[in-house]
Amino acid sequence: MAPGALALLEGFGRTSYDPLCAESCLRSFTSLMLPCTNMEDGMGMMSTPPSCRAQSTPFLTSVAWCMSDKCVGVPASKLEAYWEDWVTGDKGVQPKWTFSEALANVDPRPPKAQLNSSDTTLNATSIVAPTTYLSQWNVLGAVRDETAIESKYSVSLVVITVGLPVVITWLGYLPWIPIVFDKLKPYVVYPSTIGTYSVRPLPFLLGNAPTTGQGIFIALFIVLNVVFTAVEYHVRQPSAWFANGWHELIAYLLYRTGSFAFALLPVLLLFSSRNNVLMWLTNWSHSTYLLLHRWVGRMFALYAVLHSIFGLLTYKEYEDTVWWKWGAAATVFSVVICLGGGLYVRRANYEIFLVSHIVLAVLIVVGCWHHLVLWYESMGMHLPDYTSGYEDWLYTAIAVWFADRLVRGIRVLKSxxxxxxxxxxxxxxxxxxxxxxxxxxxxxxxxxxxxxxxxxxxxxxxxxxxxxxxxxxxxxxxxxxxxxxxxxxxxxxxxxxxxxxxxxxxxxxxxxxxxxxxxxxxxxxxxxxxxxNGDSKDLLRCDRLVLIAGGIGITSLLPWAYNHWNVRVVWSVKDSAAGLVDEVKGALDTSSITQKDIRIGNRFNASEIIEEEASVGWHKVGVIVSGPGSLCDEVRAAVSLAGRAGQTKFNLDVDAYSW
Ligand SMILES: Cc1cc2nc3c(=O)[nH]c(=O)nc-3n(C[C@H](O)[C@H](O)[C@H](O)COP(=O)(O)OP(=O)(O)OC[C@H]3O[C@@H](n4cnc5c(N)ncnc54)[C@H](O)[C@@H]3O)c2cc1C
CATH class of the missing domain: 2.40.30.10 (Translation factors)
Structure with a gap:
């Protein structure tokens, strides 16, 4: 991996193993025993310290010869810089010769000794074993390319997931597009994907069905993830790391799923934030982002599970390491947080859900952090300047989370x-x-x-x-x-x-x-x-506002009546809520409310109300519903139907008092 002042992602300002030929040369010789190698015991446990390499003529001259032979066309200055940083294995230990000095000391030229891949010692200036070099060149190049590909797709995933709501919203500011959007809304934005279920939970509290529009976004998100996980694998054998092509492919799947999981973390936290910057940039509601948060979370957990399975298939020998255990713990927490975030838990006890959700989220981030940092250490890498850049995703996720908490605190202080x-x-x-x-x-x-x-x-x-x-x-x-x-x-x-x-x-x-x-x-x-709750501009620009409330739902509708000139209010409450009606009645005596229907003890037919509005011939009607799930879903279905059938365009806002 290449060092840098900033932890950049591979392919985005960072190029590992650069130049590849030099790194392949160096790695082809580092496993060989040198005359100065320490034989710690008689069992073949050896170590070659940087100071040994720094002084070893066979090592320095062999690596230099390999580099001059394989790196034709690479500027000498680049080779010198590489040499200075990496040849001993420790930047603090400089070799006795520069690259050009080591090359000048190669004698004879070319060297007489030719290594082969079964050699284990290096006693004289030698030519690299061709298969050894090829295996190193293959794996380093393939891993570097795979890492760049996964960075490209990770960034694309984040940009598309976060950017699409912005693009769709901003398209609406262009000429003619709003006309198209208005036509699409009753087909795409309002109806549910599963019958009329939306606010009402699906049977067995399975969750809330997305609307068609949300469903399309989720489907696109899933397709993107599947495609990005499935394409562009380049297996190169022989490989110094992987015994066969299958092993190599699984390893790349392991890298990619891990990288995608990390990349989704900031999105996951952003979508759940109360102070979600996308709320300001788009006209999508907080409840939509929360719904998407759940889907991104499911994808995150799936990646964590896949990453663990691929890990077991390829690197099982590391299962006792601490970094492995942190990773395994993060995977388990990811699954638990997904199951624990289900509607059945939220309904049973919202506070337990919320507290456990936050604790588990923190544990997941901590688990990911230790998994990564300890893995870096095991690879001889370290923060901040010698890493693969994966920690950038964690920094971003933590920043998103803290920014939200900070603004929340400021808001409380301000009030x-x-x-x-x-x-x-x-x-x-x-x-x-x-x-x-x-x-x-x-x-x-x-x-x-x-x-x-x-x-x-x-x-x-x-x-x-x-x-x-x-x-x-x-x-x-x-x-x-x-x-x-x-x-x-x-x-x-x-x-x-x-x-x-x-x-x-x-x-x-x-x-x-x-x-x-x-x-x-x-x-x-x-x-x-x-x-x-969402964007109110479009609703306020309608020719007519129809406010439909059930019970306490009237609360969120009242301010609308004071922001429009032509309002119809339909409100039904149970007999027992007469006290609430007394409290609110006065507020409904405002000149902007041109039609008012308050029913105590009996319900109205939402479809009839919507049909009535459509039959009057308003050009654009804004419908805002707030109340029990059944009422909200009934109105949603009625508006979708009426919007498709007639000339009147409908704008719908559902304020369901539940996420
Ligand atoms: C945007 C919005 C506006 C709302 N406006 C009103 C209002 O004006 N008047 C009103 O009476 N109710 C309103 N509610 C509902 C209100 O938030 C819940 O009734 C309240 O949180 C219940 O608190 P509890 O501890 O007594 O509930 P519990 O009896 O513990 O929970 C009852 C249900 O309330 C929901 N709930 C509980 N805590 C939360 C939470 N922190 N966030 C989201 N949902 C939660 C859960 O679905 C839970 O199943 C609104 C909800 C939302 C999302």
């Missing part, structure tokens, strides 16, 4: 320590008012909320909620606290709240931390956000 007023709306609903937060009335945002005192053993626990500007809802007309809990706020406190901006969360209590939300006049609250 500051807040005291929120919690109001019980009855039937398991609460309203949380957080004064002093000025996030405007922009629609389609959510925030991660921390209630450290509600989960003192897990103060880091945070949950996503939609944001409603308090001004839209007005002050709650219910008592926010009782003396039983934390003392009634004074009337002047209420007046203060009215005088400043703030955000409000409407929460349906669940079985975790939200279960502990009780009336409170000053609950310690930290906010991380706001984060966009």
């Amino acid at each position: 500051g320590i807040r005291r929120s007023v919690v109001t019980d709306l009855g039937s398991g609903y609460v309203r949380v008012d957080i004064p002093g937060i000025r996030w405007g009335v922009e629609p389609g945002n959510h925030v991660y909320v921390y209630f450290p005192t509600l989960s003192p053993l897990r103060p880091w626990e945070n949950h996503p909620f939609s944001i409603v500007p308090t001004a839209i809802l007005g002050q709650s007309n219910r008592p926010s606290s009782t003396s039983e809990f934390s003392g009634s706020p004074s009337p002047s406190a209420h007046r203060d709240e009215e005088k400043q901006a703030g955000v409000t969360l409407l929460i349906k209590k669940s079985a975790g931390i939200t279960k502990h939300l009780e009336r409170h006049s000053g609950l310690l609250t930290l906010l991380e956000g706001p984060y966009p």
Whole structure:
């Protein structure tokens, strides 16, 4: 491998074994016993230290002769530089002669002694054994080329996976393309790949079906991976490292799968980030990136498993080394994290899923790191300047992860320590008012909320909620606290709240931390956000916005009504949620809402609503649905159907309150 100030990837600024002829010459002689070789015991265990090579006339002259013979056309300066760096095997130990001096000391020219591949000693200036040289030249060239090919495909994989969402989004800014996209949406973007399953989990909690568009991206990603793993292998025999072509091929598969796994790590972490730069560059939603994160993760685990299997087939003799064990551990963790990230675990206990997911992810990165660094050491390489560059992928992955965590921390600090007023709306609903937060009335945002005192053993626990500007809802007309809990706020406190901006969360209590939300006049609250659910621009440019909510789903829809001039709201809630309706009703009395249908205790037919909108003749209708999975999926199916059938173009946004 070639050294460099920066750890560059092979083929991207790094060329190993350069010049190949010189490296092949050197390696053809390094295994031979020299007169100065230490015979440590009588059992044939020998070692030739750099100082021995530095002074050995047979060694230096034989290597120099081989280089002058095989490296015709290579500039002498390059050969001199190579010689200086590598000929003794230690850059700190310089040979007694430069390359040209060693060559000048070859006597006779050409040397009389001709080595053959079975020779084990070197006592005089000799000509390299042809098969030995060829075997070295073959394997070093083949490994170098294979490494360059795997770098090329690793980089392509990352660039395509990360770049495609950007390209697709940016295409939409060109003339005419949006017209084509609008036509494609009901066929590609909205429908699910499996029936009407999308937010509703597949049977047996197998997961969530991707939409057709997501499915195409995933299929493309899989095809790319299969093709890049399958093509361009060049086996060269005889080989100094591999006994036969099969062994050599498996070794290259081992290298490639390992390299691809490393390359996918940054993508994997980027797609899962809350502060995913792609969210700013594209109009793809966080939930889409999370879905893709799972598929990239599965591919990563598959590569890890394949890498391990190929390792067992080719290098089993190393299975007791520490680097092997770290690699094996990382593979096991990769499989466990995949299985442990399934919907069945997320549904059973989201916090256990999240904590175990993070711990396992850290263990995988640590495992990869030790696997790589200790393997480097076993090969006589070392960080930072004498490596194959694979660590670049790990550095990038760690940087992506830390950048996200850093921005998350900054967001929390920016919002500051807040005291929120919690109001019980009855039937398991609460309203949380957080004064002093000025996030405007922009629609389609959510925030991660921390209630450290509600989960003192897990103060880091945070949950996503939609944001409603308090001004839209007005002050709650219910008592926010009782003396039983934390003392009634004074009337002047209420007046203060009215005088400043703030955000409000409407929460349906669940079985975790939200279960502990009780009336409170000053609950310690930290906010991380706001984060966009997706891109709202296209929806806001529609001629009509249809907001379809089920139950607590109304929360994420309210701000839309304050950002458009022609809004229809359809909201159904259970009888028991009358308190929620009371709280929200006032906010729905705004002039932009031209049609309003609130149903308490009975459901509406989503398909009928969409058909009605299509029949009115709007040119473009934006549909935003938020509520139970069944409602979201019903609306998705109805919009796909109506979009294909009629003249009206539909833009759909599903805010399902679940990833
Ligand atoms: C973008 C978004 C906006 C949301 N807005 C609202 C809202 O305005 N009002 C509201 O009542 N609910 C909202 N939710 C749902 C809310 O986040 C969950 O109900 C809440 O996290 C449950 O917390 P818990 O500990 O009580 O839940 P648990 O009873 O422990 O879990 C119930 C379910 O909630 C989901 N969940 C739990 N923790 C998380 C998490 N950290 N991230 C994602 N999902 C989680 C899981 O699917 C889990 O199965 C929203 C969810 C998302 C993704």
